[in-house]
C-alpha cells in the first residue's frame with residue numbers, strides 16, 4: 325500500500341456516503357438480481373439523467389459495460405472504430421473481440437480523440453463483401469490521454485456516424501469528470517449530441533464497484549442486453565449493493581463533488597509541474613489525468629515513494645492520476661520531491 329498514489333483513480337477508496345449506503349442496504353431480505361422495485365426505480369433515475377428515450381442497466385465492471393454495449397449492437401461480421409489508446413483496445417484483453425466476435429479497427433490519434441477525418445478513409449475501403457462492415461464508433465470521454473471532446477466534436481462525430489449508418493458509443497469510465505470539466509449535463513453531453521450508447525463509470529469516482537450502461541433510443545439492443553449481461557457474467561445476484569451506491573452517487577451529488585476535486589487536483593499538479601524547467605507537461609489536463617515527461621533518472625526514485633505509471637517509456641512520459649480524495653498536500657509533496665530531484 326502507498327500512502328499517496330497517482331497510479332489510478334481506482335487506487336482511491338470509496339466515498340464514506342457510498343459505504344453508508346451499502347451498509348443501509350445490508351438490512352433485511354431482498355430479491356436477487358435486481359428483481360425488486362428498488363433497482364428498476366434507480367435504473368430509471370439514472371436513465372433520466374440522459375434524457376428521453378434512455379434506458380439503463382447496472383453491471384459490475386467498466387470492461388463489462390463496454391462489452392455489453394457493443395455486443396448488443398454488433399454482428400460477428402461488423403466492426404468497431406476506436407482510437408489506438410482506447411481502453412477497449414489496450415486494456416480489455418480482447419474482451420470486446422471475444423464477446424462481439426467483431427473486428428476492432430484501431431486508429432492512431434495525436435491526443436486520444438477520433439475525428440470523422442481520421443475514420444472516413446477506413447469506411448470507404450470497407451464497402452466490399454470481403455470486409456467486416458462498419459457499425460460502431462467508440463470514443464472515450466474523457467480519453468485515456470486526459471483530453472475531452474467538446475460537445476460540438478461529439479455532435480459532429482454522431483452526425484458522421486449516423487450518415488454512415490453507424491452508432492456512436494461513449495466509454496464513459498470518466499464521464500463525470502468530462503461533464504464537470506465542460507460544466508454541462510449528462511444529457512447535453514450524450515443524447516443531445518446524438519450519442520447512442522454510454523458506458524457510465526462510477527467506480528473510479530468514489531464508488532466501491534458497479535457501473536451503468538445507458539441505451540439511448542436503442543430499445544431492441546437494451547432488451548437483448550439483459551441476456552448478454554447474464555452470459556457475460558456481469559449480472560450480480562446481490563444487485564442491491566450496486567443500486568444503493570448508484571442512488572446515493574446521484575442523489576447526493578457525489579459524482580459531481582468527486583469529479584470536481586479530481587479535476588482541480590490535476591489542474592493544480594499540471595500548473596505546478598509546468599513551473600519546473602526540467603519537466604514537460606505533454607497534454608493540458610481537461611479531466612483528472614496529468615501526462616508529463618520527467619528526467620529518466622528520477623522516475624524510479626519517485627516510484628519508491630509514490631505509485632504512478634510510465635505511460636510512454638520511449639520518451640519518459642508518466643501518467644499521474646488524481647482522484648476524488650487527492651489532496652493539495654499530496655500534490656505539493658510530489659512537486660516538492662520532483663523539484664528536489666531534478
Ligand SMILES: Cc1ncc(COP(=O)(O)O)c(C=O)c1O
Pocket residue numbers: 385386387388411412464467468495497498527
Ligand atoms: C477508459 C476506461 N474505460 C473503461 C475502464 C473500465 O475498467 P474496469 O473493467 O477495470 O472497470 C477503465 C479502467 O481503467 C478505463 O480507464
